[in-house]
Amino acid sequence: MTTNTDKLLDVRDIHTFIGQFHILEGVSVSVPRGAITVLLGRNGAGKTTTLRSIMGLNQVTQGDITYMNDSLVGKSAHKIAQMGIGYVPEHRAIFKELSVRENLQIAARQKGDLENNLDFVFELFPDLKRLIDLPGGNLSGGQQQMLAIARALVPDNSLLLIDEPSEGLAPIIIQELISAIRTLAANKTVLLVEQNFRVATLLADYFVIIDDGHSVASGNMSDLHKEHELVQRYLGVA
Amino acid sequence: MGSNIFGGKRDAWLLVLVMLVAVLVFALITSEFRLNNFAITLVSGLFQGMLLFLVASGLSLVFGLMDILNFAQGAYFMVGAYLAYDLQHATGVFNITEAVPDPNIRFIVGVIVAILVGAFLGWVLERWLLRPLYDRPLFQLVLTFGVSIIMLEGIRNIWNTTPYSWTEVFGIREAQFTLFGQDFSMYRLFVIGVGVLLIIGIALLLRRTRLGIVVRAGVEDPEMVSALGINVRVVFTLVFTLGCAVAAFGGAIAAPFLGATISLGATFLIQSIAVIVLGGLGSYEGTAVGSIIVGLALATMQQFSIQVSIPVLATITPMLLLVLVLMVRPQGLFGEAR
Numbered sequence: 318m319t320t321n322t323d324k325l326l327d328v329r330d331i332h333t334f335i336g337q338f339h340i341l342e343g344v345s346v347s348v349p350r351g352a353i354t355v356l357l358g359r360n361g362a363g364k365t366t367t368l369r370s371i372m373g374l375n376q377v378t379q380g381d382i383t384y385m386n387d388s389l390v391g392k393s394a395h396k397i398a399q400m401g402i403g404y405v406p407e408h409r410a411i412f413k414e415l416s417v418r419e420n421l422q423i424a425a426r427q428k429g430d431l432e433n434n435l436d437f438v439f440e441l442f443p444d445l446k447r448l449i450d451l452p453g454g455n456l457s458g459g460q461q462q463m464l465a466i467a468r469a470l471v472p473d474n475s476l477l478l479i480d481e482p483s484e485g486l487a488p489i490i491i492q493e494l495i496s497a498i499r500t501l502a503a504n505k506t507v508l509l510v511e512q513n514f515r516v517a518t519l520l521a522d523y524f525v526i527i528d529d530g531h532s533v534a535s536g537n538m539s540d541l542h543k544e545h546e547l548v549q550r551y552l553g554v555a
Numbered sequence: 556m557g558s559n560i561f562g563g564k565r566d567a568w569l570l571v572l573v574m575l576v577a578v579l580v581f582a583l584i585t586s587e588f589r590l591n592n593f594a595i596t597l598v599s600g601l602f603q604g605m606l607l608f609l610v611a612s613g614l615s616l617v618f619g620l621m622d623i624l625n626f627a628q629g630a631y632f633m634v635g636a637y638l639a640y641d642l643q644h645a646t647g648v649f650n651i652t653e654a655v656p657d658p659n660i661r662f663i664v665g666v667i668v669a670i671l672v673g674a675f676l677g678w679v680l681e682r683w684l685l686r687p688l689y690d691r692p693l694f695q696l697v698l699t700f701g702v703s704i705i706m707l708e709g710i711r712n713i714w715n716t717t718p719y720s721w722t723e724v725f726g727i728r729e730a731q732f733t734l735f736g737q738d739f740s741m742y743r744l745f746v747i748g749v750g751v752l753l754i755i756g757i758a759l760l761l762r763r764t765r766l767g768i769v770v771r772a773g774v775e776d777p778e779m780v781s782a783l784g785i786n787v788r789v790v791f792t793l794v795f796t797l798g799c800a801v802a803a804f805g806g807a808i809a810a811p812f813l814g815a816t817i818s819l820g821a822t823f824l825i826q827s828i829a830v831i832v833l834g835g836l837g838s839y840e841g842t843a844v845g846s847i848i849v850g851l852a853l854a855t856m857q858q859f860s861i862q863v864s865i866p867v868l869a870t871i872t873p874m875l876l877l878v879l880v881l882m883v884r885p886q887g888l889f890g891e892a893r
Binding site for chain 1: 765768769771772774775776778779780781782783784785786787
């Protein structure tokens with residue numbers, strides 16, 4: 318277990334509606350500083366909505382979210398991002414009409430952000446250097462995922478919310494992404510949503526299982542293997 | 556497979572080329588292959604095309620960014636025309652002829668006032684009326700329609716329904732230039748030049764500045780722009796205000812030729828809607844190219860409709876072009892298939 322002072326982000330019993338549907342009915346997630354925490358659960362369990370709620374893209378109607386001891390509830394997405402939270406959404410959401418360079422430029426929040434972090438971005442994803450002038454829409458799925466993560470690394474974010482990074486990618490690309498996320502996690506805190514249990518196992522230090530809009534279990538990732546019943550019941554992994 | 560015969564951007568440019576050649580060839584035929592007549596159609600077409608661009612560019616940017624079809628855009632054009640007319644003439648409600656005796660300076664004052672009033676009214680509409688309705692697109696549509704009626708009634712109340720023809724003589728309107736042996740008012744060239752400069756200027760703004768990158772990204776995915784730490788609502792307000800200011804500017808520079816009439820707003824709004832759908836909703840290059848094609852086609856059909864004595868031909872030209880383009884390319888010339 319982590320102590321309260323270790324927490325960079327603390328989600329406490331949040332409830333979120335999308336339209337008239339009650340999607341999150343009590344989700345709690347503690348994200349320790351400097352670690353990778355993964356949200357696990359079946360399709361439609363509420364993992365993406367949890368990330369969107371943290372980011373202010375879905376409105377939280379009950380419960381609280383604190384980041385560095387500031388409440389995020391009621392704040393707009395741009396204010397939350399300015400507090401140092403980077404968001405890599407499901408399906409990447411890169412700007413297809415913008416070049417790779419412009420996709421990175423738009424993420425800069427202060428003068429010098431791009432210049433200061435570009436070397437690290439290219440070290441992590443060398444492919445992006447040669448693709449810099451291509452429109453985002455011309456990139457392959459793996460390259461788009463790299464760009465989406467790179468975009469979150471341009472400003473000095475302390476926390477990265479990464480939704481399904483391995484979705485739809487070839488195993489060799491997934492391997493590259495795992496390596497990149499491990500590298501960037503050396504000085505960032507990461508909250509990950511990952512459907513691929515093997516990828517989650519390779520990356521995460523902590524887990525939270527979400528089922529039907531509730532957080533039902535949490536702990537150290539290394540202990541999850543021993544919880545056969547939990548894994549089978551909520552994740553469908555034998 | 557759908558009915559989309561032409562798919563990519565290269566095909567869009569090919570279609571543009573085909574349309575331009577077809578319009579120009581038809582213009583040559585209606586001009587009976589006389590270059591001076593052809594020049595009249597060409598200059599008139601480009602003149603109308605540039606004015607259309609001034610209304611349509613704001614309409615297109617706002618739609619692309621905010622998914623709002625601003626039915627009041629034509630009314631801003633009309634406000635600009637009335638203000639420029641009024642401030643120029645001694646019979647105006649706001650008579651400044653004694654304070655500013657030089658008609659050239661009065662014209663500049665009129666244009667500046669039109670831009671400022673257009674920007675202010677645009678800001679009021681977006682910030683105070685549309686913003687509470689962001690989640691209700693149908694309500695926004697009805698609201699902008701309501702605002703256009705209020706602006707129309709406001710104009711009627713201030714200037715009544717009499718159509719005003721520009722009578723004041725000022726430098727650039729009286730100067731002449733010659734093309735293919737035909738004399739034209741230098742003012743037409745001025746409007747065409749201003750239109751071209753604005754097309755280039757807005758393109759540079761969109762391509763070369765951070766604001767431009769944010770607007771282009773916002774057209775694709777405003778939520779993601781917001782998640783990157785950018786206050787999209789401020790960008791919405793800025794673009795909306797700019798769009799209304801440009802429309803009012805268009806009205807002001809159109810007034811020396813078209814005068815100020817109550818029907819001006821509706822005419823330009825309908826033609827501009829045809830332009831932005833034909834060009835591809837939300838596409839800036841589509842709007843620019845669409846304005847020129849529709850302007851040239853309008854001038855050609857105006858000429859042709861006189862020859863065949865069917866005046867309605869010119870009126871329906873923008874919609875006919877729109878239907879033709881959508882038949883071969885349902886997303887418009889440069890629009891994305893949704």
